[in-house]
Amino acid sequence: MNLQETTIQGILAEYLTSRAKATPSTPHLDHDTLAAFTEGNLSELETRPAVTHLVDCSFCRHIAAELVRLDLEFAEEPAARASTESAQPSKISEVLSGLLAKMFGTSENAVFAHEDKEKKEEEKKDEKED
Amino acid sequence: MQPETRMENAMMQECGARIAAIFARCSGEQPNFGVAEEAFSASLHKTAEKYLFAASDGSVTSEQLDSFLEQMQADDLFMALACANGNERAWWEFDQQHRGYMERVARHLAKTEADAQEVIDTVYVELYGTRVVDGERISKFSTYSGRGSLRGWLRTVIWHSLVDLHRAGHDEVSLDEMTETIGEGATHAAFAEISPDGEGEILEEITRDRYRKATVTAIKNAFSSLEDHEKLLLLYYHVDSLKLREIARLVENEASPLRGWFQRKTQTRETGGRTHESTVMRWLEKSYARVLELFKAELTGVHSFSADEINQCVELATQDLTAGNLFAGLKTG
Numbered sequence: 390m391n392l393q394e395t396t397i398q399g400i401l402a403e404y405l406t407s408r409a410k411a412t413p414s415t416p417h418l419d420h421d422t423l424a425a426f427t428e429g430n431l432s433e434l435e436t437r438p439a440v441t442h443l444v445d446c447s448f449c450r451h452i453a454a455e456l457v458r459l460d461l462e463f464a465e466e467p468a469a470r471a472s473t474e475s476a477q478p479s480k481i482s483e484v485l486s487g488l489l490a491k492m493f494g495t496s497e498n499a500v501f502a503h504e505d506k507e508k509k510e511e512e513k514k515d516e517k518e519d
Numbered sequence: 520m521q522p523e524t525r526m527e528n529a530m531m532q533e534c535g536a537r538i539a540a541i542f543a544r545c546s547g548e549q550p551n552f553g554v555a556e557e558a559f560s561a562s563l564h565k566t567a568e569k570y571l572f573a574a575s576d577g578s579v580t581s582e583q584l585d586s587f588l589e590q591m592q593a594d595d596l597f598m599a600l601a602c603a604n605g606n607e608r609a610w611w612e613f614d615q616q617h618r619g620y621m622e623r624v625a626r627h628l629a630k631t632e633a634d635a636q637e638v639i640d641t642v643y644v645e646l647y648g649t650r651v652v653d654g655e656r657i658s659k660f661s662t663y664s665g666r667g668s669l670r671g672w673l674r675t676v677i678w679h680s681l682v683d684l685h686r687a688g689h690d691e692v693s694l695d696e697m698t699e700t701i702g703e704g705a706t707h708a709a710f711a712e713i714s715p716d717g718e719g720e721i722l723e724e725i726t727r728d729r730y731r732k733a734t735v736t737a738i739k740n741a742f743s744s745l746e747d748h749e750k751l752l753l754l755y756y757h758v759d760s761l762k763l764r765e766i767a768r769l770v771e772n773e774a775s776p777l778r779g780w781f782q783r784k785t786q787t788r789e790t791g792g793r794t795h796e797s798t799v800m801r802w803l804e805k806s807y808a809r810v811l812e813l814f815k816a817e818l819t820g821v822h823s824f825s826a827d828e829i830n831q832c833v834e835l836a837t838q839d840l841t842a843g844n845l846f847a848g849l850k851t852g
Contacts, residue, residue: 394804397738397811400836402757404738420675421677425570425667429772430590434583435570435666437747444750447758450679454759459674462627465622465796485647493744 399506413446423449530584531564535589539564545597548611551608551681555563563591564602566664604645616672624674628681638680645676676703694734729841733822737832741813747761748780749806756803763796770799 418426418439425431426439443450528846531538546552571579571587601609621640629635648658663672682848742750762770770778781802818824818832 394807394811396833396837398807399815399840400833401753401810403805403840404735404742405754407755413643414650416759419662420679421662421664421666421672422570424671425664425674426830427769428667428671429770429775429777430592430667430671431570431736431776432587432590432774433776434579435573438574439752440747442748444754449750450754450759452675454755454761454765455678456671457529457761457765457769458669459627459678461625461765462766463624463674472679485644493798 404470410447412444413449415442417446418442418449418453423456427453427460475498528564528577530581531560531567534584534588535560537585541588541591541593545593548594549597549601549609549612550846551606552597552612553604554597554600558600559597561595562665563588566591566596566666569664570666573828578850590666592665592668595669596663599660599663599669603648603658605647605656605658617670620670621673621677625675625681626676629684634681634684638677638684641684642673642680645680727835730828730835733818733824733834734836735823737814737817738810740817741810742745742815745806745809746780748777751777751810752799752802753783753806754766763799766799771824 415438422431422439426443427434430438443453520639538560539556541563545559546554546556549774551750567584567587569581575583591839598609598613604761609667618639622635625635625638626632629638645659648656659676659795663669686743701744742753745753752766755766755769756763769775770781772778
């Protein structure tokens with residue numbers, strides 16, 4: 390780079406860090422779009438609106454930058470492990486009940502939609518038996 | 520039904536055989552996930568609508584749609600749909616494949632082990648979903664589209680969850696306020712007071728002021744004239760402080776449009792998968808050269824400055840940069 394290019398780099402850097410925040414004309418990018426963008430999985434057609442938004446939106450750009458750093462940090466991670474067929478699946482509802490109990494003190498109020506009906510029916514049976 | 524929607528539906532129906540084949544492969548690999556073909560197809564349709572059709576001006580070709588389906592992370596989407604439905608086997612698979620990774624990401628980001636664990640617990644609960652709308656449990660998985668990998672999406676969810684945790688502990692600091700610390704929202708300092716001494720100095724100061732204003736306007740307009748991908752590269756490097764290797768990582772995917780745009784611009788096409796830091800540096804240098812060219816063109820064309828005056832502008836800007844007041848006090852929106 391010649392001297393003028395080096396100087397313009399400094400001027401540009403100063404301008405970019407001190408310029409007023411632009412107001413993005415489109416809504417913030419959601420988790421899904423940010424994740425797909427930082428992985429480079431969007432096509433040219435799909436990337437264009439995301440890039441335009443990122444130029445104007447320091448908030449989304451900051452998140453995207455953090456995600457790029459994270460992506461690089463975990464780049465050496467092996468792909469998702471294959472499951473061990475011999476192991477027995479644990480009840481995820483039990484795991485979640487445990488988590489909810491830990492977070493809210495009790496899991497009684499936790500909503501497990503697919504279990505609600507069964508629980509109510511069981512309660513009715515118990516009442517009748519009593 | 521809107522004509523565009525009819526066309527999109529027709530296009531998706533044309534791809535019906537392809538979607539059926541993807542579904543058959545996924546359900547063949549995971550027969551116990553209990554995902555219905557209709558739900559899988561509807562989810563692909565939703566993703567195509569969100570990314571492909573929304574970004575187009577109504578002229579998506581069948582090749583674009585084919586390529587879109589090919590790039591979908593179908594296995595991840597299949598698992599996410601099964602988990603959203605509360606399928607025990609799918610949850611178990613998810614837990615086996617991703618929990619360890621999620622914990623490592625959370626530990627990397629969180630300050631304490633307790634915070635990391637709290638975030639993982641919160642994310643698991645969100646993924647399962649505790650909110651019920653019209654009798655249906657709303658799982659966070661339903662917002663995953665399969666466009667990126669499930670792990671990439673999980674990283675984003677964990678990152679956001681940690682920000683929420685941080686905000687909860689810092690008296691409701693808004694996300695906007697948090698991002699302001701990165702520099703762009705910083706308030707401008709006032710111009711240094713001028714204490715002119717004599718008519719000559721006043722004139723000199725007026726000239727300097729004119730050069731300063733022209734420099735600031737020219738740099739602002741030069742940046743505005745760049746293409747969006749060039750602007751983003753410069754912002755990532757100078758404002759968000761991404762390192763060259765981090766930017767290289769962003770464009771590592773060979774199909775990355777960002778990479779394609781820069782290669783087209785520099786009329787080079789590198790073979791092989793990796794984009795090196797030196798390549799990113801070259802892209803940056805090309806962008807600086809373009810900014811300089813536009814900068815000079817504006818000073819010459821709009822302000823009618825001579826080459827000597829342009830040199831004075833650059834020299835003055837260099838002095839102001841050293842003093843840290845080049846853009847101080849000038850409102851540049």
